[in-house]
Amino acid sequence: MTERPITRLLVANRGEIARRVFATCRRLGIATVAVYSDPDAQASFVAEADAAIALGGTGAAESYLRADAIVAAALQAGADAVHPGYGFLSENSAFAQAVLDAGLAWVGPSPAVIAAMGSKTEARERMDAAGVPVLPGRTLDGARRADLAVLGAEVGYPLLVKAAAGGGGRGMRLVPDAAALAAGVESARREAANAFGDDTVFLERFAGGARHVEIQIMGDRHGRVAALHERDCSVQRRHQKVIEEAPSPAVDDETRGAMSAAAVTAGKTLGYVGAGTVEFLLTEGGEFFFLEVNTRLQVEHPVTELVTGLDLVELQILVAEGRALPPEALAPPLRGHAMEARLYAEDVANGFLPVTGTISRFRIPGDVRVDSGVGGGSVIGPHYDAMLAKVIAHGRTRDEAARKLADALTRAELHGTVTNRDFLVRVLRHPEFLAGAADTSFLERHDPVALAAPLPGAQETAAAVAAAALARQAGRRRTARAFAGLPSGWRNNRALPQRTAFVLGEREVTVEYALGRTGDLETLRVDGAELPRIVLHQCDGHRVDLEIDGLRRRYDVHSGSGEMVFVNTAEGQIALRDVPRFPGARKAEEAGSLRSPMPGLVARVLVEDGADVHDGQPLLVLEAMKMEHQIVASHRGVVELKVREGAQVEAGSVLAVLNAGSER
Structure with missing residues (x-):
């Protein structure tokens, strides 16, 4: 088999997976090429590539799904190989064939294998014939x-x-x-x-109560197929993975051997070359059944990398060059435990709806790996998947990995958009999850809305709101021209303390405080409740070191876009909105308005204008990020439609108004 070294590689993808592939290419001395859509022109993956070519367009269909434009870009840039990443065209056999027809190397399995496994019905039939158990x-x-x-x-x-x-x-x-x-x-x-x-x-x-366990395989052109152990992806919402880990807490050595053997059989039956994943359902009784073969690198591949010490992208490139799998891939080690959480811009309490916005601050501390395509200033739009990052922890034990991952997410500074961070932390700290007992029905037994409740408790929230008020005052004092020598918050007449108000969630919270001539904090009340034994050790526009009733903690306060204020604590983050000190008249919101929870397309209108509708009745179907979301009546009334089918709407747009109607 002739080897063909890859010297310049184009990644036909975006965001964190493009950055991930580029990182391995830099280590191997391979030049990189990015392609990008109009919204991604300033994205970090574009800046990190050695060369970049614009595809134009806004949505995926106009850019990352244009196979002809991507192949032309590869030829224009002088690339000799294409890596598809995951999603978009990664499992499109026609695209793989077009890459090969252009004389380029394809970093993935053959077009014939992609086509066969791209049809789940054909995949089931072929696995059944090979002796792999199917449902x-x-x-x-x-x-x-x-x-x-x-x-x-x-x-x-x-x-x-x-x-x-x-x-x-x-x-x-x-x-x-x-x-x-x-x-x-x-x-x-x-x-x-x-x-x-x-x-x-x-x-x-449907196999209820089962686990989703998958085997990572890697094949070369010399007929070898290796199993690189399993990953457990059982915690899912809407059949989409939330937490992934390796190894699975439900798999013993005997089961691991049997599943790995079945996966290798599947790979050899297909003549598999490159990275792939054979997915199984594992029942409580230890039986496993084939689900599908993903003919690409998986989102969750980092957990396999951390427990084996292997770079899966490097192995992909190696076999695409025609080289044999190295000995360490044929007999991979299994060291410790790794766990990954998918951090999304989504509103868990609102049915996991994706959200948009500009990230003003993005920082995840701790002993974790962060694979991300965003940073401070990144815009999360409606056109692509809402995943912000994959955060991965490795530990000597499963408990250690879970603890590290939960702590890093808790302390993360994620400002500017709603995320699923608090939900992820509560899952990672849930007793059932820590006991290794979570299956694919975990989020049916445990309400996601409850899991997504803010991490800081009532006392910590009150202290954080107080810290925000003190930091805001200190910031104003620092930039004031008059009486610059006076401490922040001091007043000559302290009969009335200073008062600041924020909106927390849907309620207004007030903070009252008074400082002495030397800067000592003499009074501190939140919603009228006195905070006992207060000592202010440090206070500037961003950091507050505050002791309350003998407990001293530090609060980091940052201003976001508009009137937003974010406070990060050891227990989590809270988001506040400033209430203007001198509020003007505010426009009253139209009563009965049903607003779009996100940008999207009005796919269907289910009722006629003027129809008498009941509480909970579906009115419209909104399509966003290729998923459907129903808009239902919030109460009984006569519906007044504000949009038509096919309309593109922004987040907050009024879709319909419910007016008082006749009783039926």
């Missing part, structure tokens, strides 16, 4: 509506409707019984078509 399922190709009941009964309930060309939970619906099957198939087809351009779906038995 009961039925294809729906050509099936009429009348046939659905028969096919559903053959599979058994509950079942999943799954997109044949899909992944990441898109185009997937859980169907509890026969009555819900037709609607589940229709909804899954629609979402699959939007996400993948293919509305083919199939039915598969």
Whole structure:
């Protein structure tokens, strides 16, 4: 087999995965090329590449999904190889073939393997034939509506409707019984078509209470396929992974050997070259069943890297050059435990809706690895996935890894947009998770809204709000021209303390304080409650060292965009909004308004203008980031539509107004 060294590599992707591949290329002395859309022109991955070529366009269809433009960019830049990353065109066999037809090296499996595994129905059939266990399922190709009941009964309930060309939970619906099957198939087809351009779906038995365990494989062109141990990805929301770890707390040596052997069988059956993942469901009884083969690098690959010491991107490049897998990949070690959390810009309490905004500050401290495509000043728009970073911890034990990861996230300074950070920390500290007992139903047993509650408790929140008020005053004092020698917050007449107000969540919080001539804090009240035994050790515009009732803590205070103030503590972060000291008239919000929770497309309008609707009735379907979100009536009334199907709306746009209507 002729070896072909790679000297310049184009990454057909964006964000953190582009940066991740570039990092290995720099270490190996390989030049890098980035491609980018218009919104990504100032992104960090573009700046880090040795060369970059604009694809133009805004959304993925106009940029990162344009195979012809990406191949042309690779040739223009003088690249000799293309790495697809994950998502976008990474599992598109036609793109892989176009790269090869252009005389470039493809860092991934062959187009034939991608095509075979890109159809989950074909993948199931091939794995079944190879002796890899699969769950009961039925294809729906050509099936009429009348046939659905028969096919559903053959599979058994509950079942999943799954997109044949899909992944990441898109185009997937859980169907509890026969009555819900037709609607589940229709909804899954629609979402699959939007996400993948293919509305083919199939039915598969749902294995409740199982774990999602996957085996990382790596194959070379010399016929070798290695299993690099397992990852456990059981904590999921909407079938999308939240926490991943290696090794799995539910897998013993015997099961690990059996699953690895099945994964290697799958790889050898396919003639697999490059990095891939064979995903399984693992039941409580220790049985495992094939789910799918991901013919690319996985988002969660860092946990495998940390426990094996292997660089998976380096191995991908090595086998793409035609070289054999090294001995350390054929017999990989398993050292300690690694855990990864996916940090998203999303509102957990609002159904995990993705959110947009500008990140004013992004800092994650601690002994952790952070794979990210964002930083201070990055704009999170509606066009791409809302993942901000993957935060990964490694420890000698599972408990140590979980503790490190939770602590780093708790102390992270994430300013400017709503994130799922508090939710991640509560999952990592949950007794069931720490006991290694979490399965794919974990978030059905434990309310995500409760898990997403702010980390700081009531006492710590009160102290943090007080610290914000003191820091704001100190900042104003530092820039004041008059009486510059006086301490912050001092007044000649202290009959009335100074008063500052913030909005915390949906409520207003007031802080009253008075300082002496020497700067001593004499009075400190939050919402009228006196904080006892207060000592102010340090206070400037950003840092407050405050002792309350014998407990001394430091608070870091930062101003965000507009009126936002962020306070970081050892227990977590709180976000406040300044209440203006001299508020002007505010425009009253239209009563009964239903606003868009995010930027998106009005995919469907489910009611007529002027219809009499009831509380909880679905009114519109909003599509954002290739997923559907229902807008429902907040109370009974007559609906006045403000948008039409096909309209593009911004976050906060009024979609409909509910007016008082007649009783039915």
